[in-house]
Amino acid sequence: MFKKWKWLVAILLVAATMLVIRLEDQGVLETPVRKLVTTSADLTYLSELGQSWLNKDDATILVSSDVGQTELLTFANAEVFKEGFLLQYDMGLPVYAGKNGLVVFTGHTKYTGKTMTISYDDGTTVSYGMLDSLAQLPYTTVQANDLIGMKETGQLYISIEKDKAQYNLEQIVQWLETAESNEN
Incomplete structure (x- = not known):
């Protein structure tokens, strides 16, 4: 009562x-x-x-699920764009942080629209562009699997840099495959 x-x-x-x-x-x-x-x-x-x-x-109910960057591997096509790649998706998907890190940029850019850049603890800097919504504020820390944004159907821009070198598509795919497993 x-x-x-x-x-x-x-x-x-x-x-x-x-x-x-x-x-x-x-x-x-x-x-x-x-x-x-x-x-x-x-x-x-x-x-x-x-x-x-x-x-x-x-x-409080604890919920566990296996989320991460692996959904980003479902792209239908990829093409070179600026320092990264445009990945084509036939359906919308959430975009999660691949590792622990710091959001160093959240905003709108001329070429990649709504963009978030995260400096991960392993030294990689990843920019996610052409997002439809952003879920994190600048200068906030993120943990692996934290939601950072949403992407509807269409192209998602991704660029990864480490030690002042840009990743090629094969390295990006490999990073997406291993990002979650390195945190667990």
């Missing part, structure tokens, strides 16, 4: 916050509620409060 009350209180809190924000938008309230609630300290406090109410720790 107590858990039902927790959910009800959480729902009421969210509804009240939405109502106050709507009143602020309509000019009924002069207090800038969004500024009061959207500082990082407030958000952290609200998150911790919500988790304590809902006992999220008790509901």
Whole structure:
């Protein structure tokens, strides 16, 4: 019975916050509620409060799956482009970090559109371009198998560099095949 009350209180809190924000938008309230609630300290406090109410720790389910760069090996065609290759995919796929590393660039470039570059701990620097969405922010660390972006059907740009040398297609395929196994 107590858990039902927790959910009800959480729902009421969210509804009240939405109502106050709507009143602020309509000019009924002069207090800038969004500024009061959207500082990082407030958000952290609200998150911790919500988790304590809902006992999220008790509901945690560990899930394991074999994900990684191996899905990138399903490309239908490859062609040389700039310092890397355009890989053609007939279906959409998630793009995962191949190893542990640091996101050194996330943004839009003239030739490769939405692009993410990761400097992996093994010394390789990999650029993934022509992504449809990005899932990581710049200067954040990633672990092997963290989602970094999504690619719909079409071309994905990939470029790998190590020791100031660009990988050819055969080396890229080999790196994709071994990236996950090196972390496990």
